[in-house]
Amino acid sequence: MDFSEIVKSRRAASFFDPSKPVPQETLKRLVEMAAQTPSSFNFQPWSLVALENSEDKARLRKLAMDQPKITDAPLVLLVLGDRDAWKKGSEPFETNFDKMVEAGMPKEQYGWLADTAAKLYGQSEEAQQAFACKNAGFFAMSLMYAAKSLGLESHPMDGFDHDAVKKEFHIPDNYWIPLLIAVGYFDRSKEYPKAKWRKSFEDLVVAFS
Ligand SMILES: Cc1cc2nc3c(=O)[nH]c(=O)nc-3n(C[C@H](O)[C@H](O)[C@H](O)COP(=O)(O)O)c2cc1C
Secondary structure: OOHHHHHHHOOEOOOEOOOOOOOHHHHHHHHHHHOOOOOHHHOOOEEEEEEOOHHHHHHHHHOOOOOHHHHHOOEEEEEEEEOOOOOOOOHHHHHHHHHHHHOOOOHHHHHHHHHHHHHHHOOOHHHHHHHHHHHHHHHHHHHHHHHHHOOOEEEEEOOOOHHHHHHHOOOOOOEEEEEEEEEEOEOOOOOOOOOOOOOOHHHHOOOOO
């Protein structure tokens, strides 16, 4: 399937075949494809919790508006955005800086990088939140397109009790969870969702004066 076909045919699929697990190899390929997502300064401020166990998914479903796709799908991903990954001293910041130095950046740029990132992302709670969510959102979209390219379906969900999910799954405080993604093979006994309306070019490209 070429990319335009992937983009056109991806739907939020509600019906998954519960008897068809996502092989570990496929999960690995999916995550490695999504790892190519661009991010602010290449901080890659995202992580995933992959729930495959029925009990875990049942615990999640209770906190996510009882959405059946959570337990029907063989795999549910908790997408995590790291609000602190821009901070000097954090593991993502330091690893990224080391890799940038390996790639030729002078070590003396450390202060510049730390200060610039702090100015952009550390001025307020809102800025930190936006940093985590915009980056993790791109990562999530890559996961969904990558899933489609691998013959999988996905369903993004933000209908869940954020703080309760964080508590239930022991997610550290620096993370925010922008969405969950159910992943699996479509239940072929059901009708595939129809494409919904989308804004037109004219609706999308705007100007303000
Ligand atoms: C961030 C986000 C959160 C969503 N949350 C839910 C949800 O909790 N439950 C649900 O049934 N659909 C959810 N959706 C699916 C949307 O309703 C769906 O993507 C949209 O209607 C367009 O349909 P399509 O993806 O099939 O093109 C969510 C989608 C996104 C991107």
